[in-house]
Amino acid sequence: MSVLTQFVFLVIILPVMLVITGCATSPTPYDYDALIAAKPRSIVVIPPKNNAIEVNAPYVYLSTISRPLGEKGYYVYPVAVIDIFMKENGLPTPEEMNLVSLDKIYQHIGADAVLYTEIIDWGQKYTILSSNTVVHVSMRLVDARTGVKLWSARASAVRSSDSGNSGLVGALVTAVASQIVNSISDQTPEVARMANNLAIYDSRSGLLNGPYAKPDEQQ
Template sequence: MRKILIAALMGLLLASCSSTLTPKRETYSQLYRERPITILALPPINKSTKVEAKELFYSSLTVPIAEKGYYVMPPLLSMEIMKEESVYDSELLLNNSMKRVGDAFGVDAVLFTIIHDWRKTTIAGQVTVSIEYILKSAKTDEILFNRKGNITLSNNVNTGNALGNIVGSMIATALTKEISVGRSCNYYTFGDMPTGKYSPNFDKDADTPALQKEFTINLQNSY
């Protein structure tokens, strides 16, 4: 897991060198205007064929957002309140006003995640995820932040011969914790998010160049 995250952070640094010259204050102008403090992360909308992807991914969202300086509602508490409010299905909320949700949870913004792809290809030695992130204001219904990440992790095992490498990669992929790839996608995505009130860098990144709205990254996990 640590190797993957280190590779993710290094890739993010390299990606920043080739980003657009548009500063964050322009790309995320609405977020800078509203300055949300509290965020509700809704259960992911799963459009992949991986049924368990929704549960695997949901719990991984809070840490990277909190590290950017925002308060994130705990997932378990959020799910209980959503059930009480009869709004458990995120799909039903995506195109509706967030004001009711904001009032019910006492949050400034609501995060939607859409899992477009989540698959493990054992023969090819790869794990692929494609996730879209949409942060909507609970006050104005404006989109504050929107990015999509496509990440593929390839497991390369060097045994000294071609057949051994193929078999080794298959075994490594079978053992790979898929959630670690999802977490890497989170860190890449939220790496470009303007910092929140609880970050020491709050309001200091407005002139930093914004990264691409959609990105594709290939990670290598060597054994």
């Protein structure tokens, strides 16, 4: 292949390759068609399924989810009231609550949509030189009348207590201090709020504003 032929090949082929690469890395827009069509006004949050070893994780998480949903413009049924209601009706655990049929939820509670959540990972993770507070939750919003999925997301956040460039001794001291502090003050609620905000307010795939959003926040 001559030098001229090689040059012509590069001039023609490289732009095509760049276009193909650019298309492959472009994020797919989130499909909001079902959510827009359903126009839910109210949401009931079912206590999360729990895959973590921390038995209190579902109720700690529940304390963090109502505010961002309300700020997005939806009426959120009080999570504590819903939890008590289900327990009084023979459903003592979140796992059993998640098995209730949608028609029963709609009949007895009347919410337009149901938010199902599942805790994938949760709590303090200690290593020799650092500790992390981890929250990883999946969430799925469905139409209470039809069962159609309206929106879904992964809420994930990590807060690290690494010691930076303080050396081995400093790292050990920081790790021990962090473990003591975390045993006294649980960091998971704050990290859960961070995770929820990242998922719900995401500009590309977050939850669309509901009917009660403030006028300056309407989309």
